[in-house]
Amino acid sequence: MKTKKKVIIIDDHLLFSQSLKYLINSFNDFLVVDNYENGKDFIDSVQANKINTDEIELVLLDVNMPVLDGLKTMEWIKNNREELKVIALSVNDDEETIIKMIKHGAKGYLLKDTSPQIFEEALKTVADKGFFFTELVSGLLVNRLDNNNQKHELKDKEILFIKHACTEKTYKEIADEMCLSPKTIDGYRENLFCKLEIKTRIGLVLYAIKNKIVCID
Structure with a gap:
């Protein structure tokens, strides 16, 4: 049986x-193992192992x-469990909130009225590729990314x-893939951060979306 x-x-x-x-458990590839009512309950469980x-x-x-709301929980995850892939959920498409969640490390942002098909696609894409943005969210983000155009x-x-x-x-796997040393890859990263005036890897992702270096679907 597939895990x-x-x-x-x-x-x-x-x-x-x-x-x-119930919806997620109906998908072939995913299983919900825990539910928490707020960020504090989740963090307490993590800290209690x-x-x-x-x-x-x-x-x-x-x-x-x-x-403890989503933003503060996201801040804690970024500082303590950065490897976790988080998809933010909300009923609001408030631009500032979306940007704050993404800047704090969320790999995607979905509205709660998202269709089951797109929801499943988002889970698969974040699991496989590391990020997922709907057209609405990516549009808001990329418009803020390069104010100087x-x-x-x-x-x-x-x-x-x-x-x-x-x-x-x-980054080590990227170095292996490109047949370069990790130090050289670190140089690429820092040079691009400086050249593009961004500070995080998610900034690179948004730049890539804006300039059609990668596709969002």
């Missing part, structure tokens, strides 16, 4: 959380929750590096 990828849901709306669990986060493929994180001349190796950076590969 399903494990998923955690953090959402304070019990009916939605249980319905989402009740969760082996190495076995978790995806975390679905509600943005608006009592006790400057064009940058990129070398072929830089473009190839960006394409690899848009996957879930580690």
Whole structure:
């Protein structure tokens, strides 16, 4: 039997959380193993070693929750469990909230009225490629990415590096793939961060989407 990828849901709306669990468990590749009502409950379980986060493929994180909301939970995950792939969930398409969640490391942002088909696609894409943005969300983000509307001349190796950076590969794996040393790859990364005036890997992803270096679907 094929092993399903494990998923955690953090959402304070019990009916939605249980319905989402039922939907995800109907997919061939995923299984919900835990539900939490807020970020604090989730963090407490991690710190008490009740969760082996190495076995978790995806975390679905509600943005608006009592006790500890999605943004503060996302900040904690970024600082303590950065390897976790998080998809933010919300009823709102507020631009500032989307940008804050992505900047804090969320790999995707889905509205709660997303169709089951797109929802399954998002889970698969984040699990396999490392990120997923709907046309609506990517449009909001890329419009904010390059306020100066400057064009940058990129070398072929830089473009190839960006394409690899848009996957879930580690920088060491990218170095192996490109037959370069990790130190050289670190140089590519830092030079691109400086050239493109960005600070994070997700910034590279958004730049790649904006300039059609990679596709969002």
